[in-house]
Amino acid sequence: MTRSDPKRGRADDRVVRHLLPDRLYHWTMAASALALLFTAFAPILGWKFEWVTAHWIAGVVLAAVVVFHIVRAVAWQDFWSMMVGFQDIRDAWRAMRQTLGQVGPSPDKPGKYPLPQKLYHWAIAAIVLALVVTGLLMLLKIDTPFWRRNPYWFSDSTWGVIYATHDLCAMATITLVMVHIYFAVRPDKFWITRSMLRGWITRQEYLSHHDPKRWAPSDGQS
């Protein structure tokens, strides 16, 4: 590889897409989510082991990093870059018409996040928040070094709703994680995966996939 290889990019030809704290957040969340899925579903599928301790510890880690992410997204990051706006809807409509072979204007390039990434983010955010809230409530039912169990906070029927919500959201997480990993390993999306590993995309990738008027990361911030 030469230093001018456009696929790798020189240090002065890189555009920062994800800063180190955000990448650490992402991979910590990924590790805790995979640990939670494994400890939740392996026993259901027949692999019996003492799963509760590992499950609640991974759940507390997930809750902590989600709080970190929310605070960081609101206070330090461009929160609005993840919001779905009129341009996203218009460009999705144009892309759909183009896919169906109809004539019309081409969709504009997105800002930092294209619409599918935004929709995925909000879907997984809603599900993970529901999992965190119901999971934290379920901690009332187990003894830990920090507290004693007290299952009488809620009635049986309320516990049933809490468990059913947790179960359904956990199973939906499998679907979303499958889709996420699929896109992460697709060769045409690997430039995004690399940005979550190493933090940057090349300037060529930036100009090919993003509208500089909608995302100008010149200050190194997201």
Add this chain to the structure above:
Amino acid sequence: MDLFRYATNAYGQEVLLGASWDLLWWFIGAGGAFIVLHIIYAAVRRPKRTGAPQMRAGGNA
């Protein structure tokens, strides 16, 4: 197929326990179906290369 798991409590009442684990395979299937459909969509939508070979300066195809 049941959507939820139920049990009978000490008072003989039926109480909700949680979601049915039978649904697990539907969620896995939904993820698999999305992936297969997207692979097909991406293959169909991929820009086609021009069919005719380009002539080189020396006249070879």
